[in-house]
Amino acid sequence: MEDKRKFERTKLPPMEMVVNRLTSGQRDYSGVSMILEDISEAGMRIITDLDLKPGDLIQLDLPELSEDQLIQGRVSWTMKLENGRYRCGLQFFAESEQGNEYF
Secondary structure, three states, X not given: OOXXXXXXXXXXXXXXXXXXXXXXXXXXXXXXXXXXXXXXXXXXXXXXXXXXXXXXXXXXXXXXXXXXXXXXXEEEEEEEOOOOOEEEEEEEOOHHHOXXXXX
């Protein structure tokens, strides 16, 4: 299968982080724990307890990655894991797409 990604991924040892705030549609969460598996300029792959859905628009307040701005994007895909958690692909918005009009 051909890899069609435009940006190189940085695979990380699983890094547990706490999201100060995560907004997904009409839902707003705080203190959400997630595991960051990899990241690129275009997105990241996480494991979370939240049942996020493909197409959900998200805002993450994640100080470990960006101290002064929210990370905004869209859930590209999700996969339920055997342990009841979810692996999700998040696609970041390009700077021209960012803004509160999505939220």
